[in-house]
Amino acid sequence: MDRMGAIGLFVRVVDAGSFSAVARTLSVGQPAVSKQIAALEAYLGAQLLQRTSRSLTLTEAGRDFYESGVRLLGDLEAAESRVGRGVVAPSGLVRANVTPVFGRLYIVPRLSAFFASYSGVSVELVVTDHLVNLIEGGVDLGIHNGELSDSSLIARKIAQTPIVTVATPTYLAKHGEPQTPDDLERHACVIYAPDGAPRVWEFSGRFGPIVHHPMGAFRTNDAEQIRAAVLAGLGLAHTPGWLFAAEIASGTVREVLKDYSRPKLAISAVRPNGRFLASKVRVFIDFLAEIFAEEPSLAL
Secondary structure (H helix, E strand, C coil): CCHHHHHHHHHHHHHCCHHHHHHHHCCCHHHHHHHHHHHHHHHCCCEEEEEEECCEEHHHHHHHHHHHHHHHHHHHHHHHHCCCCCCCCCCEEEEECCCHHHHHHHHHHHHHHHHCCCCCCEEEECCCCCCCCCCCCCCCEEECCCCCCCCCCCEEEEEEEEEEEEEEEHHHHCCCCCCHHHHHHHCCCCEEEECCCCCCEEEECCCCEECCCCCEEECCHHHHHHHHHHHHHCHHHHHHEEHHHHHHCCCCCCCCCCCCCCCCEEEEEEEEECCCCHHHCCCHHHHHHHHHHHHCCCCC
16 A cells, blocks of 8 residues: 555545545546555544445544654655755645636746746646635635635735726717716616625725615626627726726726725735645645736735
8 A cells, every 4th residue: 555645535525524526536547546545444443434324524543643654754755855856846736716817917928937847737728707616626725805704715915906996088088978877877887796796896985984785787697798898998997907908998987086095905815724735736826926926916
C-alpha cells in the first residue's frame, strides 16, 4: 500500500464528505476509493470513518488521524520545496471558480505570463455566476466579490473595487445627468436581479446611507448583459467598477453621482479551511494579487 497516497486520499474524502465526490474528481470508480481507505484502516488497526447510506462521519480516531494527515501533507510539500537546488517547481492542475465576465476580462488575458513562470502548472476556470461549494466541486479556490458569509472558508483579500453608477454619454444627453440618488426615480435603471428580485442600489450621503430601489424595463442576473444593456443606452447601472473600467477610461460610459461615495468592494481568494495550501495554489493566488495590483480599478 502506498501509505502517503492513502493518507492523501483519506484527507480528500474527509474534505469532500463523500467517496463519490473524490472518485469523480480523480476519474476513478467509487469502489477503488473505498478499497484504499479500507486498506488504510486495516493497516492502522482502527476505523477512521463511519459510513451510512446518507452520511460519512469521522470516528474519534479518524478525527485525530485527519488532523495529523493534513499537517503531514503540508510538511511534506514544504520539505519538497526546499530540496535540490532550492525550490521544487510547483506542478499540477489548479481549479479556480470565477464569474464569467471577471474571468474573461482580468484573468484569461494574463495567463500566458503565469504559464511562462510556472510551466508545470495548468489552470482550469470553473465559471459560475456565484461561488460554488469548493469541496464538493473539487475546486481549489474561488474568486469572490464582497463579504464572505461562509465561516468554513479562508479568505485572502487580493483586490478591491469601487461601486460606480454609469451610463453612456448619449443616454445622459437625452435624459439628463442625475445629481442626487433621488433623481434616479426619473431614470431608467438596468437592474441586476441575481435571485429573481432586483438588488437595491446603496449610496453614502452626508447624513448616512441612501438606498434606491431601481426601476426599469430590463433586468438580468448576468453581468455581461448588464454591460451590453448600458452600452446600448438602456439606462444607468450600479456595478463594481471593474465591470466598466475600460469604458470609463475611454469615455464610452460616464460615471455619475461621484459625490455619493460607497465603500469599496473586497475581492478575495477563498479556499476551504483546514486544507493544506498546495504550492501550485499559493503561486496562482500570488500571481492574481500581483496582476490585480497593476489594475487601477482593482488595486488595494
